[in-house]
Amino acid sequence: MEQDTQNDNPLDMTTRAKDSPWYAHDVAAVLQPQTRSMLQTHANILPDDIIAHIEVTRSKAWALAPYPSVGALTWLNPYLTLHLSHDLVLEKVKSGATILDCACMIAPDLRYLASRGAPAERMYGFDIEAGFFDIGFDFYRDRERWHGSFFEADGTKPLSETKLAVLKGKMDILWCPKFLHLFDRAQQIAVSCNLVGLLRSVTGSLFIGSQNGRPVPEEMPVKEGSLGHGQNSIFGANAEEMQRMWAEVGERTGTKWEVEARLLDLRTVGLHVEDGSWYKRVTGYNLQWTARLVEA
Numbered sequence: 001m002e003q004d005t006q007n008d009n010p011l012d013m014t015t016r017a018k019d020s021p022w023y024a025h026d027v028a029a030v031l032q033p034q035t036r037s038m039l040q041t042h043a044n045i046l047p048d049d050i051i052a053h054i055e056v057t058r059s060k061a062w063a064l065a066p067y068p069s070v071g072a073l074t075w076l077n078p079y080l081t082l083h084l085s086h087d088l089v090l091e092k093v094k095s096g097a098t099i100l101d102c103a104c105m106i107a108p109d110l111r112y113l114a115s116r117g118a119p120a121e122r123m124y125g126f127d128i129e130a131g132f133f134d135i136g137f138d139f140y141r142d143r144e145r146w147h148g149s150f151f152e153a154d155g156t157k158p159l160s161e162t163k164l165a166v167l168k169g170k171m172d173i174l175w176c177p178k179f180l181h182l183f184d185r186a187q188q189i190a191v192s193c194n195l196v197g198l199l200r201s202v203t204g205s206l207f208i209g210s211q212n213g214r215p216v217p218e219e220m221p222v223k224e225g226s227l228g229h230g231q232n233s234i235f236g237a238n239a240e241e242m243q244r245m246w247a248e249v250g251e252r253t254g255t256k257w258e259v260e261a262r263l264l265d266l267r268t269v270g271l272h273v274e275d276g277s278w279y280k281r282v283t284g285y286n287l288q289w290t291a292r293l294v295e296a
């Protein structure tokens, strides 16, 4: 496929071809050692079967929803392991904190936490596409022993109109991986404000995010219909911009937050290779932040 090197044209993510720039052909190159180990210990997959198991799972996910991220295998490695608050989250969840994985897809990060000894009973996940939960059970081979809960829900809708209503005010930690970057800046703030209602209204509740970012904040046009919702642009923020966005979330929700954020260059951890395409240009940085509620 001809590579798209133009940055001013809207990104066309409606292309579902496997020769798209986002389709990762070398699975072994994406698979990180800790993910391999988790698949052996948590899912009991034999070492020689792991690559084929990933391929089969991607085919099922691709048939359900051929998103760029599905083809790119961004769901394979739990990005929580890269996060500035990894140790804090692991310690809190192991000690019984409740956690909700927002737009969890197959919930790699919840499986990672469980594989490190955290109780799944206090883990929740939601996604607009419930078929991913089944694919996750098959991938991690834990359907019969998984004690966490998954909800089919649209995170952009008011909580009271979704199945998430039962979780309102009950979560200690919201983990929001690769979800809000599907929206423009205004919508990222609006969805964050909506999801904040799921957190316990006490000092120390955490809203933790991980998503594509940019060294210089950028609103990036995407071809109409690419995203499956009404928006035609996605926003890439940097750490400073994330501070400003959370100041706005605080103002709108009448809350105060302490925010720590950083932009991780994914090339430095072996998770990104440029190929000159638009897609690769906008996915090379992982923006991470931890917003800690200080005044409810």
Ligand SMILES: C[S@@+](CC[C@H](N)C(=O)[O-])C[C@H]1O[C@@H](n2cnc3c(N)ncnc32)[C@H](O)[C@@H]1O
Binding pocket: 069, 074, 075, 076, 079, 102, 103, 104, 105, 106, 107, 108, 126, 127, 128, 129, 132, 153, 154, 155, 156, 177, 178, 179, 182
């Ligand atoms: C890029 S994937 C990220 C999946 C997973 N969180 C991860 O880290 O690999 C985006 C996910 O958002 C889900 N999604 C998209 N729009 C949504 C919405 N409005 N509400 C809930 N989930 C949504 C998709 O179904 C998909 O699973």
